[in-house]
Amino acid sequence: MRIISLLTDFGLKDNFVGVVKAVILSINKDVEIVDITHQILRHNIYEASFLLLNSFRFFPKGTIFLVVVDPGVGSSRYPIAIKTRNYYFVGPDNGVLSLAAEKDFIEKIVILEDEKYFLKNISSTFHARDIFAPVAAYISKKIPINKFGKKLDTIKKIEIPSIKMTKDFIYAKIIYQDNFGNLVTNLKKVELLEFLKNADFVAILNNKRIYKIYNCYSQAKDSEPFFIEGSFSFLEIAIKNKSAANFFRIKDKNFIDFFIRKRDYKREV
Amino acid sequence: MRIISLLTDFGLKDNFVGVVKAVILSINKDVEIVDITHQILRHNIYEASFLLLNSFRFFPKGTIFLVVVDPGVGSSRYPIAIKTRNYYFVGPDNGVLSLAAEKDFIEKIVILEDEKYFLKNISSTFHARDIFAPVAAYISKKIPINKFGKKLDTIKKIEIPSIKMTKDFIYAKIIYQDNFGNLVTNLKKVELLEFLKNADFVAILNNKRIYKIYNCYSQAKDSEPFFIEGSFSFLEIAIKNKSAANFFRIKDKNFIDFFIRKRDYKREV
Amino acid sequence: MRIISLLTDFGLKDNFVGVVKAVILSINKDVEIVDITHQILRHNIYEASFLLLNSFRFFPKGTIFLVVVDPGVGSSRYPIAIKTRNYYFVGPDNGVLSLAAEKDFIEKIVILEDEKYFLKNISSTFHARDIFAPVAAYISKKIPINKFGKKLDTIKKIEIPSIKMTKDFIYAKIIYQDNFGNLVTNLKKVELLEFLKNADFVAILNNKRIYKIYNCYSQAKDSEPFFIEGSFSFLEIAIKNKSAANFFRIKDKNFIDFFIRKRDYKREV
Numbered sequence: 001m002r003i004i005s006l007l008t009d010f011g012l013k014d015n016f017v018g019v020v021k022a023v024i025l026s027i028n029k030d031v032e033i034v035d036i037t038h039q040i041l042r043h044n045i046y047e048a049s050f051l052l053l054n055s056f057r058f059f060p061k062g063t064i065f066l067v068v069v070d071p072g073v074g075s076s077r078y079p080i081a082i083k084t085r086n087y088y089f090v091g092p093d094n095g096v097l098s099l100a101a102e103k104d105f106i107e108k109i110v111i112l113e114d115e116k117y118f119l120k121n122i123s124s125t126f127h128a129r130d131i132f133a134p135v136a137a138y139i140s141k142k143i144p145i146n147k148f149g150k151k152l153d154t155i156k157k158i159e160i161p162s163i164k165m166t167k168d169f170i171y172a173k174i175i176y177q178d179n180f181g182n183l184v185t186n187l188k189k190v191e192l193l194e195f196l197k198n199a200d201f202v203a204i205l206n207n208k209r210i211y212k213i214y215n216c217y218s219q220a221k222d223s224e225p226f227f228i229e230g231s232f233s234f235l236e237i238a239i240k241n242k243s244a245a246n247f248f249r250i251k252d253k254n255f256i257d258f259f260i261r262k263r264d265y266k267r268e269v
Numbered sequence: 270m271r272i273i274s275l276l277t278d279f280g281l282k283d284n285f286v287g288v289v290k291a292v293i294l295s296i297n298k299d300v301e302i303v304d305i306t307h308q309i310l311r312h313n314i315y316e317a318s319f320l321l322l323n324s325f326r327f328f329p330k331g332t333i334f335l336v337v338v339d340p341g342v343g344s345s346r347y348p349i350a351i352k353t354r355n356y357y358f359v360g361p362d363n364g365v366l367s368l369a370a371e372k373d374f375i376e377k378i379v380i381l382e383d384e385k386y387f388l389k390n391i392s393s394t395f396h397a398r399d400i401f402a403p404v405a406a407y408i409s410k411k412i413p414i415n416k417f418g419k420k421l422d423t424i425k426k427i428e429i430p431s432i433k434m435t436k437d438f439i440y441a442k443i444i445y446q447d448n449f450g451n452l453v454t455n456l457k458k459v460e461l462l463e464f465l466k467n468a469d470f471v472a473i474l475n476n477k478r479i480y481k482i483y484n485c486y487s488q489a490k491d492s493e494p495f496f497i498e499g500s501f502s503f504l505e506i507a508i509k510n511k512s513a514a515n516f517f518r519i520k521d522k523n524f525i526d527f528f529i530r531k532r533d534y535k536r537e538v
Numbered sequence: 539m540r541i542i543s544l545l546t547d548f549g550l551k552d553n554f555v556g557v558v559k560a561v562i563l564s565i566n567k568d569v570e571i572v573d574i575t576h577q578i579l580r581h582n583i584y585e586a587s588f589l590l591l592n593s594f595r596f597f598p599k600g601t602i603f604l605v606v607v608d609p610g611v612g613s614s615r616y617p618i619a620i621k622t623r624n625y626y627f628v629g630p631d632n633g634v635l636s637l638a639a640e641k642d643f644i645e646k647i648v649i650l651e652d653e654k655y656f657l658k659n660i661s662s663t664f665h666a667r668d669i670f671a672p673v674a675a676y677i678s679k680k681i682p683i684n685k686f687g688k689k690l691d692t693i694k695k696i697e698i699p700s701i702k703m704t705k706d707f708i709y710a711k712i713i714y715q716d717n718f719g720n721l722v723t724n725l726k727k728v729e730l731l732e733f734l735k736n737a738d739f740v741a742i743l744n745n746k747r748i749y750k751i752y753n754c755y756s757q758a759k760d761s762e763p764f765f766i767e768g769s770f771s772f773l774e775i776a777i778k779n780k781s782a783a784n785f786f787r788i789k790d791k792n793f794i795d796f797f798i799r800k801r802d803y804k805r806e807v
Contacts, residue, residue, distance in 0.1 A: 001567060005556065011448035012281070012550070015320040016500075018274065018305035022327035025301065029270060029329065032563065033303075034571075036556035042449060043510055051553040058560035058667070060567065071510060074485030124485045126500035129327070179549035180580060216612030216662045231554075231664035241581055241609060280717035281550070284589040285769075287543065287574035291596035294570065298539060298598065311718060312779055340779060343754030393754045395769035398596070 002140040003032045003063040007052055008128065009040035010068070016126070020066070020133045023119065027137035034059075043071040045096045046254055049158045050176055053099040054232050056087060065100070066128070066136040067091040074124035079112040079131050080152060081145045088145070090136045092127070095158035102157075113149030161255060163187050170195055174205075174256040175234070181243025182236045183250060185258075189213070189229045196262065203227070203237075205258035206248050210237060217241075271409040272301045272332040276321055277397065278309035279337070285395070289335070289402045292388065296406035303328075312340040314365045315523055318427045319445055322368040323501050325356060334369070335397070335405040336360040343393035348381040348400050349421060350414045357414070359405045361396070364427035371426075382418030430524060432456050439464055443474075443525040444503070450512025451505045452519060454527075458482070458498045465531065472496070472506075474527035475517050479506060486510075540678040541570045541601040545590055546666065547578035548606070554664070558604070558671045561657065565675035572597075581609040583634045584792055587696045588714055591637040592770050594625060603638070604666070604674040605629040612662035617650040617669050618690060619683045626683070628674045630665070633696035640695075651687030699793060701725050708733055712743075712794040713772070719781025720774045721788060723796075727751070727767045734800065741765070741775075743796035744786045748775060755779075 004024055010016040017038050024031060036055050040048045048069040056065060070077075070092040078093040084104035089097045090112075112131055115122075117138050119130040135148060163186055164171040170192070176184040183205075192201075192213065203210040212220070213227040213235070220226050220240045225247060230236035237244050250256055273293055279285040286307050293300060305324050309317045317338040325334060339346075339361045347362040353373035358366040359381075381400055384391075386407050388399040404417060432455055433440040439461070445453040452474075461470075461482065472479040481489070482496040482504070489495050489509045494516060499505035506513050519525055542562055548554040555576050562569060574593050578586045586607040594603060608615075608630045616631040622642035627635040628650075650669055653660075655676050657668040673686060701724055702709040708730070714722040721743075730739075730751065741748040750758070751765040751773070758764050758778045763785060768774035775782050788794055 003563060005560070007553075007556075012306060013308045013448040015276075015305050015324045016448075018276075018303060019324050019327045021303050022274070022324065022329075022332075025272060025303065026327065026329045029301070032567070034556060034559050034563065036553050037550060039551045055553045055557050055560065058557045058564065060560075060564045063560075072487055075487035123498070123500045123502075125497060125505075129500065179551040179554075218610055218613035228663060229661070231661045231667065233661075236663075281575060282577045282717040284545075284574050284593045285717075287545075287572060288593050288596045290572050291543070291593065291598075291601075294541060294572065295596065295598045298570070341756055344756035392767070392769045392771075394766060394774075398769065 001030050001032055003034055003060060004136050004140055005034045005036055005059060005063055005065050006038070007036040007040070007048055007065065007067045008038045008069065009042050009044065009048065010038045010128070012038055016128070020128050023129055023133040024137040027134055028140050031137065031140045040069050041252055043069060045069050045094055046158055047176065049096050049099045050160065052097070053103060056100045056104065059087070061086045064088040064090065064136050064139050066132055067096050068128040068132055069096050070094065070127065073127050078152065079127060080155065081110050081112060081135060081139065081148055082106055082155070083108045083145050088139050090132050090139065093152070093156050095156040098155055098157045099160070101155070108145060109152040109155055110145050111149040111152050114147065117143070117148055161186055163191065165191070165195060168261055170260040172258055172260065174237070174250060174258065175254065176232070177245045177250060177252070181245035182230060182238045183244050183248065184230060184232050185235050185237065187235045188233070189235055192227070192235060192260070200263040201260050202263050203258055203260040205237065205256070206250070208248055270299050270301055272303055272329060273405050273409055274303045274305055274328060274332055274334050275307070276305040276309070276317055276334065277307045277337045278311050278313065278317065279307045281307055285397070289397050292398055292402040293406040296403055297409050300406065300409045309338055310521055312338060314338050314363055315427055316445065318365050318368045319429065321366070322372060325369045325373065328356070330355045333357040333359065333405050333408050335401055336365050337397040337401055338365050339363065339396065342396050347421065348396060349424065350379050350381060350404060350408065350417055351375055351424070352377045352414050357408050359401050359408065362421070362424050364425040367424055367426045368429070370424070377414060378421040378424055379414050380418040380421050383416065386412070386417055430455055432460065434460070434464060437530055439529040441527055441529065443519060443527065444523065445501070446514045446519060446521070450514035451499060451507045452513050452517065453499060453501050454504050454506065456504045457502070458504055461496070461504060461529070469532040470529050471532050472527055472529040474506065474525070475519070477517055539568050539570055541572055541598060542674050542678055543572045543574055543597060543601055543603050544576070545574040545578070545586055545603065546576045546606045547580050547582065547586065548576045548666070550576055554666070558666050561667055561671040562675040565672055566678050569675065569678045578607055579790055581607060583607050583632055584696055585714065587634050587637045588698065590635070591641060594638045594642065597625070599624045602626040602628065602674050602677050604670055605634050606666040606670055607634050608632065608665065611665050616690065617665060618693065619648050619650060619673055619677065619686055620644055620693070621646045621683050626677050628670050628677065631690070631693050633694040636693055636695045637698070639693070646683060647690040647693055648683050649687040649690050652685065655681070655686055699724055701729065703729070703733060706799055708798040710796055710798065712788060712796065713792065714770070715783050715788060715790070719783035720768060720776045721782050721786065722768060722770050723773050723775065725773045726771070727773055730765070730773060730798070738801040739798050740801050741796055741798040743775065743794070744788070746786055
C-alpha cells in the first residue's frame, strides 16, 4: 500500500484538506494518507520546502508527497510531478518541491497537462483538489509520470542561506522557528566547534546574548538562552521550558541575522 | 472498505475526536476515517451544514458522514441517520445534515432508538461518542438503518439565503469566510455577468468598494479587493496574498449584507 | 491490524507528528495510527496523563499508546514501555503514562535500551522520532517488550487531587478545562448528591456563585453557570453556549480550588 503525504498552507478550519483526501480515496482506496502539516504560514513557500526537506527521508520509499503552497494558483506557473530516486513529488513549480527533490536526486520532471487525470471541472483557485490530488492518486495506482504531460528539464529553486565565516566571526541566520519557539539556525554544531577551537563565544541576536552550547535541555539554567543541536540537524537557539522566539522577540519572519564571535575577556564585563 | 468522514465543532485540543475514532474502530476495524474539519465555530450549525454540502460529493459512494454540531445534546432533539441516494448521514436532527442530504436525495430517515447499537452508558453531554459513533460504525458494517429505530418523515432544514436582484441592484450576502480570509458570497458568477451585460459595477461592503472581477489571483494588483469564482462555486471577495476579512473588517458572523450596482460614470468620481 | 494512538504536546504547525508517523509506517505499514491530541499545553504532563486516562479504554484491546510530553528529553529520565492487562504504553517515565497504565493493571515495565530497535542516529531533542516511534512500531509487529531492555519495578506517578468533605463543606478543584471552556472538577455527581441530601447548595469559584445542577444543557437558563455530569464522568461547571472558563476567569492552570456548602436561607439574600 502506497503512502500519500500532504503538506499545505490550507489550515484545518475549512473543508479543504478533507476534500483533497476524498478526491484521493475516490481514485484509490488502497492508499494511506499521512499529514505532515497544513499550518504552513499562508503562501510561505520557503517554510514548506524546509519542512519537506526535513521530513521526506523518514517516509517509506515510494511515498508520494503532495505539497501545495501555491500563491500563483490559476496563473502561468506549471503544475508538476517529479520522480526522484526513492520518492514522488507533486505540486506547483514555484520552488516548494526543490530542496527535497534535489536532495533525493531528480530522475524526471513532467508538466501536468493531460486532463484525463484531473477532476472534470478545474477551478482557478483550488488546483490541490482538481489537479494535484487526482494526479497523486494516479501515481499511487502506478501510472508512470510521463503519462501526465511533457518533460521539463529543470524546476524553480529555493535555497537555504548559508553561513559566512571569517577568522573572528560567524554570520548566520534563523531559518525556521518551531511551535515551541525554538529558533533553528543555519549553523551546524561541527562548524561552530571547529571555529571556536575550545574558545568561549558570544552570539548576538536582536541585542541579546547567548554564551552557551548544551547537549540537552536539562543542562541549562532556567531562562538562560543556549544553543543545542536540534532534530533538524542544525543548531537551535532555545530556552528551557520557554519560547526563545518570545525572549528574542522574533516574529514569524524568515532569515533573521545574528553573529557569533570568540569571546575577548579583556573587553567584556 | 467503507469510509466514515467526521465533521464537528470539537476542536483538536481535547481527546473528543480521538475517542470518537476509538469507538468506531472498536466496532469496525476495517474502516477508513477521514476528517473534514473539527474547527467549526462552536455550535454553528449553519457553517457545518455549508461545509458538508461542499464536501460530500467528493467522497466515494457509500461514505458515512458523522456530523456533530449539537447544542441541544441531551435534550429532545432526535438523533438520526439518513440514507440518501449515494451516502449515509448520522447526527442530530437540528438542520446540520439537511443541505447535503437533500442535495443527494433523501431515501430514508430513522430516529436512533435501539440501545443495542449504542455504548453501554449514555452520557448526557457526549452523544457523538455514545450514540453517533457506534451507529456510524454499525452502518459501515452494513447494518440497514431501519434497524436503529422508527422512520421519520422529514428533518429540520437550514437554508442558504438567496440573492435579491432588481433592475439596478443585486442584494447579496457573505455566507462563509475561509481560513485565508476569503469571503464566500451567495452570488454566482453567471448571475453577476448576466446582470451586468458588460457594464462596469461597484460593490459596497462595510462602506468599502469593489470594482473588479478576475479569473485568477495573479490578475489582481496588490491590496485591491476583487471578486473571483471560488472553489465553493460562488463568487468570493478576495485580496491577493491578504485577508479580505481583515480588510473589510468582517468578524466570524454569518450573513453579512452587501450590494452591487451598475456603475454610473456621471455620478462617480 | 494493530492501532498506535498518539498523544503529544507537539502542536500541528511543524512536521514533528508527520515524521513520527513516517517512522512508524516505515517499520510497519500494517498499522492504523489514531491521534488523540497533539495540543497538550507544552510540557503539561498532568493534562496528558488525564486525557490518556479518559481515552484508553475506548480503544480496541492491543492498542499501543505513544505518549510524548517530555520536558526531560535527553536527560536521565528513562524511556519506557509498559504492558498492561489490555494495552501497551510507550513514552518517558515522568508520570505521563501512570494514571492510565495503573488503571488497566500494569503487568510489565521495561527500560528502552536496545539500540537495535531505535533509529540509527539518536538526537538529544526528539526521542519521539528516534526511540519511542520505532519501539511502538516494533510492538505493533509483536516484538515482546522484554526484548527492549531490562525490567523496571515501578514508574513515576501522577495523582489527580481528591476532594475533601466536612459536615458542611466540600473542598474541590478544577482539574481540566476543555476546548469549550467547560471546567471539569474532581467531584462526582453521586458524591455531591449524597452530601446534599436534597438540600440546596452554593458553590463559590473565584468569587462567583453556582446554585444549580442539571441533567442536560437545555435545562439551564442563558448565562447561568451550573454543574452537569460530563463525559469525563466528573461534574463539570458549564454555561449553556458559552465558556465557563471565561465567565469564571480561569486561565490555563490546573487545580483551581472552589468549595460548596449547603445553603443557609437565614443568612443568604
